[in-house]
Amino acid sequence: MTHPDQTLAASAQRTPSVRWVLASLSLSMLLSSLGTSIANVGLPALAEVFGASFQAVQWIVLAYLLAITTLIVSVGRLGDLIGRRRLLLTGIALFTLASALCGLAPSLWLLISARALQGLGAAIMMALTLAFIGETVPKERTGSAMGLLGTMSAIGTALGPSLGGVLIAGFGWQAIFLINVPLGILTFSLAWLYLPADRREPKRGGFDPVGTLLLALTLAAYSLAMTLGRGSFGVLNVALLCVAVLGTGLFVFVESTVDSPLIRLAMFRDASLSGSLATNVLVSTVMMATLVVGPFYLSRGLGLNLAVVGVVMSIGPVISALSGLPAGRVVDRFGASGMVILGLVAMAAGSIALSVLPAWFGLAGYVTAIVILTPGYQLFQAANNTVVMLDVPSEQRGVMSGLLSLSRNLGLITGASVIGAVFAFASATTDLTTAAPEAVAAGLRMTFAVAAALMVVALAIALASRGRRA
Known part of the structure; x- marks a missing residue:
């Protein structure tokens, strides 16, 4: 008997509309990642416009x-x-409306409020984009579809700073938000026309408002603990971290007692799922290291001017964008489980290279290491997402996709704080903007030695979970 998911995916493959479905999903991923990277470049201009710190x-x-x-x-x-x-269309519409509100905001706090609303739209887009892959793409092409979404995410990240700079220079700060409006309308139109209709079947369980609130407060406390203070970890950070720990305990208790939990804790007994989420956190932590450490090493350690630093920093995202689709095809050809291991091995090699090669070859060594690390990251992402999402029941795809995206975000947030602290400690300085080149170089070596150790841990987790699965 054919599973309904397989029937739907097979019929989608036989119709041209599957390409338009993937186009709408790709644009959703592009917009949500662009929303992060394009705003960073506008912060100096916005501080001046609003007279704010x-x-x-x-x-x-x-x-x-x-x-x-x-x-x-x-x-x-x-x-x-x-x-x-229904919800993805709502998310795209919300993101588009919030983008317009951002561009029209007359004050800083209204702009920040509109950005939070935009973030809610982006959360819906990120969570449901991955979930739709199982409904529109046959299993044998899942890796390629995941690679495509990884490519679009990388393009959004890479495009943001340069596009934002051009828009601010030519049209003012409002343009970095208003550019999303026509793109959002296009995305909404494609999704409206081509996304498969929601199934009219009874849903098991209900929504968990208490667990939802607890999880949101816990994640907010952890995120603020890791990001406030710009590298310093004071009393407020410790208090927020304690709140996050307490919130985690309460969340686990609630989820184990309610009839329809937000997250079924029993699913974490699956070694494959737990291992995939854990490795995703570690991998994202290491990737954040390149964004945290790279600019300081290139400017202070090598003495490059800001224009050259910008060009070198764009190499990683460009390689990421170019390697996403090939990585997905490799996953389809050779299997997701083995490619997770290969991707982690490449990332471990890239981390070791970043710790060693720049000391020997300077800029050439740094670029060579990035060329090793980044394709490994894309291969891991395509394979790991495929492992998690391939056989997920339809009624759990949304929450599983959300967990994948959450693990990535937690890794990025943790990496920004922890890796930044490791780099500052290894550089033996309290002010990295004035650190000596030798100190920054020492910080780079130590930071990526730690990153390599994290990749070894991730590799051990992946091998262990693969062995238990077998």
């Missing part, structure tokens, strides 16, 4: 990231319950 304007970025991180699992579960097409 950097600590105040950084909330323009933080509000967006907090909304995504705290809500992405909940909106994934909501999509499973009320229909993913």
Whole structure:
């Protein structure tokens, strides 16, 4: 007997509309990633326009990231319950409307509020985009579809700084938000026309408001603990971290007692799922290291001017964008499980290279290491996402996709704080902007030695979970 998911995916493959479905999903991923990277470049201009401090304007970025991180699992579960097409269309519309409100905001705090609303739309788009792959793409092409989404995410990240700079210079700061409006309308139109209709079948269970609130508050406390203070870890950070620990305990208790939990804790007994989420956190932590450490090493360690630093920093995202689709095809050809291992091995090799090669070959060594690390990351992402999402029952795809995205975001947030602290400690300085080249070089070596150790841990987890699965 043919499974309904397989029938739907097979019929989608036989019709041209599957390409338009993937186009709408790709644009959703592009917009949500662009929403993060394009705002960063505008912070200096926004601080000047609103007469605000950097600590105040950084909330323009933080509000967006907090909304995504705290809500992405909940909106994934909501999509499973009320229909993913309906909710994704709502998310795209919300993102588009919020982008217009950002561009028209007359004050900083209204802009920050609109960014939080935009982040809610982005959370819906991120969570449900991955979930739709199982309904529209046959299993044998899942890796390629995941690679395509990885490519679009990388393009959004790479495009943001340069596009944002051009828009601000030519049209003012409002343009970095208003550019999303026509793109959002296009995405909504494609999704409206081509996304498969929500199935009219009874949904098992209901929504878990208490668990949803607890998870959101816990994730918000952890995210703020890791991001406030810009590298310093004071009393407020410790208090927030304690709140996050307490919230985690309460969340686990509630989820083990309610009839329809937001997250079924029993699913974490699956070694494959737990291993995939854990390795995703570690991998994202290491990738954040390149963004945290790279600019300081290139500017202070090698003495490059800002224009050259920008060009070198764009190499990683460009390689990521170019390697996403090939990585997906490799996953389809050779199997997701083995490619997770190969991707982690490449990332471990790239981390070791970043720790060693720049000391020997300077800029050439740094670029060579990035060329090793980045394709490994894309291969891991395509394979790991495929492992998690391939056989997920339809009624759990939204929440599972949300968990995948959450693990990635938690890794990025943790990496920004922890890796930044490791780099500062290894550089033996309190002010990295004035550190000596030798100190920055020492910081780079130690930071990526730690990153390599994290990749070894991730590799051990992946091998262990693969062995138990076998």
